Amino acid sequence: MAEPDATTRKPRRPGIAPGARHRARTALRRLTGHPRAAALIRRLAPRSVRTRTTLAACASVAVVLLATSAVVLLQLRGNLERTVETGGRAQARDVARLAAAGRLPRPVTLGPGTDFIQVVDADGKVVAQSQNLTGRPALTPTGTRNGHRTYNLDALGEEHHQRVTTVTTTSPSGPVTIHVGASLRTADAAEDVTTAALAALSALLISTVGVLTWRTTGRALRPVEAIRAEVAAIGDRDLDRRVPAPRSDDEIGRLADTMNAMLERLEAAGTRQRRFIADASHELRSPLAVLRTQLEVALTHPDPEVRDTLVAGALQDTERLQALSADLLLLARLDATGQSRPTEPVDLVELARGTVAVRSTDSHPVTLHAADDITVHGNALWIGRLLTNLLDNAQRHARHSVTVRLSTAPETGDAVLDVTNDGPPIAPADQEKIFERFARLDDARSRDDGGTGLGLPIALDIAALHGGTITVLDTPDGTTFRTRLPAGRPSPSPSASDTH
Known part of the structure; x- marks a missing residue:
């Protein structure tokens, strides 16, 4: 008993020549490599996190749905074809038993789901066949496709897939071959309906995921935008302002807490710097004023002893200024060292x-x-x-x-x-x-x-x-x-x- 052969009546799609495919890829590379085209692609590429997240979610769901739909359609097609093949095989075995017993009817009666039956002898002559093939010559293979023999079934006058099962047996007059063609019209219809349903369902799911992702991402990023706007509005004299902190204990909430802690450190550093500058100015102004007064008096005073006393005091104030400058330089170096x-x-x-x-x-x-x-x-x-x-x-x-x-x-x-x-x-x-x-x-x-x-x-x-x-x-x-x-x-x- 031979394996069933798949025969199709649908027109074959025209193929794409390898040269045309190569030329198309070359043209695409030239287009994408052009500076203007590259700039256009960069401009069209989504920049916002919200858009990229939505597109990524939709693309991921689309890939999953495509793979799932392909698996469902393959399993459905396989189950339907196995059902049709089982029916055709059973019909062929029944005809084979009748042929072996010498009781083969003319014409052969078609069973449920069977399109035609033809029995030929070893010389290729028709011994018996169903009524719809009356006067038709014996079926001959026209080629192979996907490992199965194909037949020209123009005699049926219908455009649909069929599964041809071939069985060989021995009759009283010699060996005969039985061809039984089972219709795949129901399988094709079920496949088309399922494909349309899966396409509609996939489109609905992708749209739903896109809308939900867009809204959810927008709601999640709204505090980030508020933080960005507040930070952009804070100037060097507005360090007492703080970014709005959401109530949720998530990454955005921790980001807001970190930003506020940084602003507090900046505010404290700015306060210390201003106080340090004010104190340093005060500490430097007093000895400088005293030093200038002493030098002016010493310059104009006629008594040498008084002048020497004033110069000694000026030297003492100069040493104090030198010590203060050294301390300020050391503090600056300590501040610059940081945590090292x-x-x-x-x-x-x-x-x-x-x-x-x-x-x-x-x-x-x-x-x-x-x-x-x-x-x-x-x-x-x-x-x-x-x-x-x-x-x-x-x-x-x-x-x-x-x-x-x-x-x-x-x-x-x-x-x-x-x-x-x-x-x-x-x-x-x-x-x-x-x-x-x-x-x-x-x-x-x-x-x-x-x-x-x-x-x-x-x-x-x-x-x-x-x-x-x-x-x-x-x-x-x-x-x-x-x-x-x-x-x-x-x-x-x-x-x-x-x-x-």
Whole structure:
């Protein structure tokens, strides 16, 4: 028994010549490679996230629907063709049994779903056939398609697909071949209806997905547009404004919180910068005015002794201006360094001994108590400047002595540097104020005893740059400035530049 042969009556579509396809691809490449065409494509390409998201969603759904529809149509077509083939095979076997028994009717009766039946002998002569093929010659193959033989069925006078099943058997007069043609008209109709239904359903689904994606994306991006508009409207003098924060705890909400936190930092930085500029202008204006007055008086005063006194005072004010300029430059460098922590190993005990040793002429003696070995990672010059500023502050406020203690925190292993003076305690309300730039307490305002107001802020910035802290403590020995520096090696970062 041979396999069934598929025969079609639908006209064949004209093919595309390989040369024409190559010329079309070449023309397309030339068109897209042209500068004007490329510019046009860039202009036509969607720029908004909303449009791109909608197109991507529609394209994704279209691909899924196309693949699903193709699978559904293939399965439907296969099931229908197998049903038709089963019916045709059963009809062919029935005719084969009649032929083998010598009881083959003339004409052969058609069964349900069967278009024609033809029985031919070994010489190709028609032995029997259905009534609609009366007087027609034997069917002969005209070629093959997709591995199946094809037949010319013009005798039927109908334009539709058919499945031809061929069965061979032996009759009393010799071997015969039975051709049974089963109609695929129902399968074609079902396929067309299903294709139309899937196309309509796919168009509806793609349209629905496009509309929902467009509206959902627009609603989701509306807070982003509000944030963008608010940020665009904020100027350098409007840093107190904040972007609207949505109530949802999602990426957009976190973006708004981050933007507001950044604006708060910018506002605080701007406030500190303006205050710093105002304080620096005030601190520079006073000694400059005094210096000019002294020089003018010294220039016109006839008494040489008075003139020498005025020049000495002018030199003192010049030294104060020089110290203030150096402190301002150091603060600027510390601010520019940011979060870049130096990583050089520093022997804190040796550094403290060297710093205390060169201060033997201080008004109050400095006593050092240090452990054997304490090493931190940082910049030796800056840590030395931190200790120097703390000692200068202690010397200005001490009554009799200053004590420096170096130890290691037992719980964390951090280095602890205590600078204690036996002077008057600092009020709790002033313990944070003294670390503000140009902030000096009332008893340190004189030109002889008061500093520039930048020593403690510089020390605090240096400690923060090294990952440490400075706190003020009231101890039995007096007022203690405690500096804690981490003992662990920080993550690699560019080393801080020299401060001089």
